Amino acid sequence: LQTVVHLLAKRIFKCPSGCTCTSDSIICVGSSFIPRAVPIFKKKQTERCLFCDRKTLLNLLLSSNSLSNIKEDAFSGLPHLEYLFIEGNKIDAIIAGTHRIIKQAQVCLLIELFFVHNIRDLRGNLFQCDCESKWLMLWLKRSNATVSDVYCAGPADLKGLLMKDVPDKHAKCISTDFVSHQIINTQSMSADIFFYKEDIYAALPVPDSDSCIIMEWDHIETKFRPFDNITGQSVIGCRSVLINEQSFVIVTQLFNGSRIYKFNQEQNKFTKFQAVEMLNVSKPNDIEVFRIGDEQFFLIVDSSKAGVSTLFRWNDTGFFPHQFLHEWFRDTDAEFFDLDGKAALILTSRSQPPIIYQWNKGNQMFVLYDEIPNMDDMVSVKAFRINNILYLAMAYYIGDSKVLKWTGKNFVEVQGMPSRGAMVLQPFMFKDQHYLVLSSDYSFSQIYRWDKEKQLFIKFREVYVQWPRSFTPLSTGQRDFLFATSFKGKSKVFEHVSVDYS
Known part of the structure; x- marks a missing residue:
């Protein structure tokens, strides 16, 4: 020395x-x-x-x-x-x-x-x-x-x-991270973020308070604040739809049917527009909103054995039943996507493999196209693309959640992710980074990031949300956020930030 x-x-x-x-x-x-x-x-x-x-x-x-x-x-x-x-x-x-x-x-x-x-x-x-x-x-x-x-x-x-x-x-050595940005003292099943007249809103179904809470984005404080409260009975779903520059919110309930509300400019709030005919819907579990050409649709997914997942179509005066899909199979989720240039729907179910429907322009109906074998009991499905290649992300509550890739003929499994209490496997993209977040009712939710060289999602970060039910991305200005809803705790907003690890 x-x-x-x-x-x-x-x-x-x-x-x-x-x-x-x-x-x-x-x-x-x-x-x-x-x-x-x-x-x-x-x-x-x-x-x-x-x-x-x-x-x-x-x-x-x-x-x-x-x-x-x-x-x-x-x-x-x-x-x-x-x-x-x-x-x-x-x-x-x-x-x-x-x-x-x-x-x-x-x-x-x-x-x-x-x-x-x-x-x-x-x-x-x-x-x-x-x-x-x-x-x-x-x-x-x-x-x-x-x-x-x-x-x-x-x-x-x-x-x-x-x-x-x-x-x-x-x-x-520039990487990314997800940091807590806002805590919202509201329990919710999902967060539907929508844009209307240059403002940003989030519709949150809150079963415990029998309401659909509408929150507005404060551009100065860069946080969500309360805007409106649509009351109902056991509200489990809120989805927005924009038709002819008018904003509507579809509210599904376990009891007393479902409703559609329209934004009233004079009152600056959503007011009742239509009671939805729900004769064949017994237990709504999800709402999927989409357009085919100039036509506007929404699908209510029914999760009971006695109900039928039902497609509704807009006819200038309101939404009315158009087609009954997938009877008696306890459907859990639906996703609308483009399959080789054609409109398609996929439904996951508690009692059979996921079913794919394709839109028939001739009879203006969805027709059965295919099923994905060995994928029974998936609780949610999301479609996304990386380099224009179509993928599906399917969550399995206890077991392995799956990522599937479209080959041009069928979907094949490319990756499994161990799941413990997973209700959603949500894909999203910020800047040029692709992510998947796998929820967990019993532990931390895992965020995976796409590895371009390995062509796989690699475990990247973890975030804690009590009993998470959805993760919804939001990009505003130069900033990116992830809205995480909680079924039994506080909902959270995370910000996606760049980190220089050098």
Whole structure:
């Protein structure tokens, strides 16, 4: 162990055994410890503000020790430090924040300049060429200073490579995260976000309060605030639909039928427009709203053995039953999507595999097209595309939720995700990133991110929502949010943010 400490002013102390002391330095060769005149290193690393009581320190030699890393602000409080020697250690990372260590130094202001004059030798240190070392790799690439060769110790594909020669792609350490943005003290089954007259709204069915709560987005506060409250009986679904520049909200109830409400501009609220004929609907579970050409439809999914999933069609005066689908099968969810240029519907069921219907232009009806075998008892289904390739995301409550890919002839499974209490496997896209969020009634919900090279979704983050029932994306301006509803707790809004892990 060799340690050399230079001081600006004389200090009176007893020279440690095995060391040679002069008026301005302490030189210890072969010593097993660092003199008391210098704060002791702990755990083979430099602690924060380690030399705060040594403000007169000029030169610091930490050569040939067993230091493995240097923490951020380890050398803060050293306004006169001019030279730092750290060769011959086991350092594999220097935290980027160390560029603040000499804010008032006469020689330099930032770590980039500090290296030119102060860090003379980096030999003997094997750095991990990862995000934490990104700043050092960039400096080595850009600097014209004479610095000894520094090699990567890892990761495996970069081992032995000069840090200055690391490809730029390995230095891309910008990632994303989901952070809590707003907590809404409302329990809900879903959140339908819709746009009307340059404003943003969310329709939340709240069974416990027998209402459909309409919330409005505050563009200044960037949060949702209460706007309207549509009362009913055991409300389990609220879906918006825009027809002829008029905004409607479809409200499904377990009792006393279902209703459609229209926005009244004069009263600035939604007022009753129509009572929906529900003769064959016994237990509504989902509402799917879609257009085919110029025609507007919505489908109420029935989850009872005695009911029928029913398609309704707009005829300029209201919505009326158009077709009965999938009788007696306890349907759980429906998704409208484009299948090779043709309108299609897929229904998941408690008692049989998912069924695909295709729209027949001739008779203006959905006709049975195919089924997806070995996928019984799926509770929800969502369609999405990556690079124009069609996928389905299907949630399984206890077991494996599935991601399926359309081959041009049928859907085939490409990935399974272990599920525990999953009610939804929701796809969404922010910026150029594709995600899936898998809900859980018993633990954290898992967010997966699409890996372009592996062509799979990789587990990325986890978020906690008590008994989540839906995850709805919202993009406004340059910001992205994810609205998560809770069946038994508080609903939450998460913001999708960029994070520089270097």
